[in-house]
Amino acid sequence: MKRLVRHHLFWPLAVWAALLLFNLLYSPDFFSIVVRNGHLYGSLIDILNFGAPLILVALGMTVVIATEGIDLSVGSVVAISGAMACLWISKGADQNSPGLAFAAIGLAVLLSLALGLWNGLLVSGAGIQPIIATLILMVAGRGIAQLITSGQIITISSKPYSYIGTGSLAALPFSIFVVAAMFGIAALLTRRTALGLFIESVGNNPRASRLIGIRSRVVLISVYVFSGLCAGIAGLILSSNVASADGNNAGLWYELDAILAVVIGGTSLNGGRFYLTGTVIGALIIQTLTTTIYVIGVPPEITLVVKAFVVLVVCLIQSETFRNKIAERWRTRHYPAEREVTRHA
Amino acid sequence: MKRFGKLSLLAVLALMMVVVAACGKKNETSPSPSASQAAAPASESPKASEPAPPADKKIVLGFAQVGAESGWRTANTKSIQESAAAAGIDLKFSDAQQKQENQIKAIRSYIQQKVDVIAFSPVVESGWDTVLKEAKDAGIPVILTDRAVDSKDTSLYRTFIGSDFVEEGRKAGQWLVEATKDAQGDVNIVQLEGTTGSAPANDRMAGFKEVIKDHPNLKIIASQTGDFTRAKGKEVMQAFLQAHKKIDVLYAHNDDMALGAIQAIEAAGLKPGVDIKIISVDGVHDGMQAASEGKINYIVECNPLLGPQLMDAVKDVLAGKEIPQRIVTKESAFTSEQAKEALPTRQY
Structure with a gap:
């Protein structure tokens, strides 16, 4: 039991379970999943589907944070990648041709890799603080996205493209498979090769890592490129889900949700240690919370307060210091009156 | 796990504040007039002493647009440019890219250029008193379009044209x-x-x-x-x-x-x-x-196509005519059938 509680996934999972349990009590239909038009349909599926982009972005953010960095530009990369893909498709003669969709996807992915590389070079090459280096692209990227869309919302009607966000494979949303693939790749690379160790080492002490022969520069650049790639794919899913690109609003404030997911998942902002599975659960907690708020009908004016409160509770539960304090208080019960009695006796 | 302790808790708390603060984003796809539009009648009637432009000289209108953030706004800009050309008004146009300071700069430059009328769509509702006073002191009438300002002093502008x-x-x-x-x-x-x-x-x-x-x-x-x-x-x-x-x-x-x-x-x-x-x-x-x-x-x-109404208001103001403090844009509504008919001729 003790080992179970100490496992790094215990508290995130417990919080998620509590959220789901609350939903079950509130509306028993929450877990009902029906087959509609050949694919599964229900609140849980929605959570997975709408949570997919956030999970992706948060995965990239996890490895960046593991190197004691941060990537604020992910929201903008989401917007740029969606904008680029939709622009390319809207310019094509036959929007439904698969070739066009693949070209658009390829172009967007290449672009987001390049943007990730830009971040990586600024951080490792130019030695700029990650928060500043990526802030540049966060601000400028929104502008680039609006430039690509010329400030308008680009609507497209490409069947192959909308498959990414709305299509289903084996009765499940296709986006889930994209996430699973990216998660698999990330987990394999970091846990089955030495790369994960290198990342943690660089996050702990870049200098010592360099001295023992790790190329910290390459490691740093590659984590930012990976983060860019994840954000780019998330952008494709988001824009394909609504079949349009909105340079102004797509992925707005995504970086904050992603950082939150990473932290809920147990990864330290100090770097040196990271949990990919924890991040996935963190992102699912955030998406479940959002859906819960819609379902129980919290008035929009206080939605943010409710969210903030739940997040606060989650973070307090996660904090070992806080838990120990509570436990200690429970065990010793040093109430002033009690102390008084003991002293006089 | 010890390492997480206080530091990460602090970081998370700080982060949450950012999240909460950041979520209060201002993002409007539509214009935003304020409650101040229900203003009392003008406390001051238009100055009769205002020099009417000579007939041979073109009216110069300085217009400070918000930006080009949506299709709605682009249509709005186009309407103003086209109707100015049609009305024979010389239009000086500036794009503030959603920033108030750019707009204030543009209005000041219009004051220096001594344009006949200044019109603008305020990016935000507050903080306009100073620059509007400068325009008033320079004797240049100001017209608000599609978004209002929350200024108490309604004599700072002549009218507000926009949707209800x-x-x-x-x-x-x-x-x-x-x-x-x-x-x-x-x-x-x-x-x-x-x-x-x-x-x-x-x-x-x-x-x-x-x-x-x-x-x-x-x-x-x-x-x-x-x-x-x-x-x-x-x-x-x-x-x-x-x-x-x-x-x-x-x-x-x-x-x-x-x-x-x-x-x-x-x-x-x-x-x-x-x-x-x-x-x-x-x-x-x-x-x-x-x-x-x-x-x-x-x-x-x-309706973003308020150009013609704006040009009429500009001419009326310069002719010394009394104009209402609030002009509501002409707007209609469409059922599915009407939409089908209207679609080919829509400008935006």
Whole structure:
């Protein structure tokens, strides 16, 4: 039991379970999943589907944070990648041709890799603080996205493209498979090769890592490129889900949700240690919370307060210091009156 | 685990504050006039001593636009440019790229250039008193378009030309009352609100509620913000469809949210416009397209084409005529059939 509680996934999972349990009590239909038009349909599926982009972005953010960095530009990369893909498709003669969709996807992915590389070079090459280096692209990227869309919302009607966000494979949303693939790749690379160790080492002490022969520069650049790639794919899913690109609003404030997911998942902002599975659960907690708020009908004016409160509770539960304090208080019960009695006796 | 301790807790707390603060974003796809539009009559009548421009000289109008953030805004800009050319008015145009300081700079430069009239769409509602006073001292009349300022001193500007969002909400409500007058039992309405706290969201909701409150069978069973965006509209609608078994009507505060919701309704295996009636506001191209396909039943127009009315007001002001403090844009509404007819001739 003790080992179970100490496992790094215990508290995130417990919080998620509590959220789901609350939903079950509130509306028993929450877990009902029906087959509609050949694919599964229900609140849980929605959570997975709408949570997919956030999970992706948060995965990239996890490895960046593991190197004691941060990537604020992910929201903008989401917007740029969606904008680029939709622009390319809207310019094509036959929007439904698969070739066009693949070209658009390829172009967007290449672009987001390049943007990730830009971040990586600024951080490792130019030695700029990650928060500043990526802030540049966060601000400028929104502008680039609006430039690509010329400030308008680009609507497209490409069947192959909308498959990414709305299509289903084996009765499940296709986006889930994209996430699973990216998660698999990330987990394999970091846990089955030495790369994960290198990342943690660089996050702990870049200098010592360099001295023992790790190329910290390459490691740093590659984590930012990976983060860019994840954000780019998330952008494709988001824009394909609504079949349009909105340079102004797509992925707005995504970086904050992603950082939150990473932290809920147990990864330290100090770097040196990271949990990919924890991040996935963190992102699912955030998406479940959002859906819960819609379902129980919290008035929009206080939605943010409710969210903030739940997040606060989650973070307090996660904090070992806080838990120990509570436990200690429970065990010793040093109430002033009690102390008084003991002293006089 | 010890390492996480206080530091990470602090970091998370700080982060949350950022999250909460950042979420209060200002993002409006539609213009936002304020309550100050219900202003008292002008405390000061227009100065009669104002020099009328000589007949042979072209009127010079300085216009400071917000930016080009949406299709609505682009249509607005085009309308002003075209109607200025048609009215023979020399238009000096500037784009503030959504920044108040750029707009103030532009207005100051218009004052220095001694243009005849200054018109602008304020990016935000507050902080205009100083620059408007400068314009007043220079004897240049100011006209606000499509968004209002919250200045107490209504003598700082001559008139405010723009949409009446409450009226838009009322129109949406009236159509619904008419469409459901034969309905048996309750009509369940879900509402997708605009950005929380923004004027279009508040007013469109107020107007709608005002009309339907006399009809107890019309019930708003759920209402949530969709931030004026398609992605949010879809996400919220999807959750509504899960949570509520019987939804008869969707009222969306703009077309984009309605378009997102249509996708959610289709994903749920229902027919938008048939199984769930959809009312929306704005009348942008994609929305009209959906209406012409019968997916949106009723669109209340929020008209960006206020150029001609602006040019008339400019001429009237310079001719020394008395003009009302509030000029409401000419707006209509479209059913599916009307949308089909209007679509080919729409300018935006």
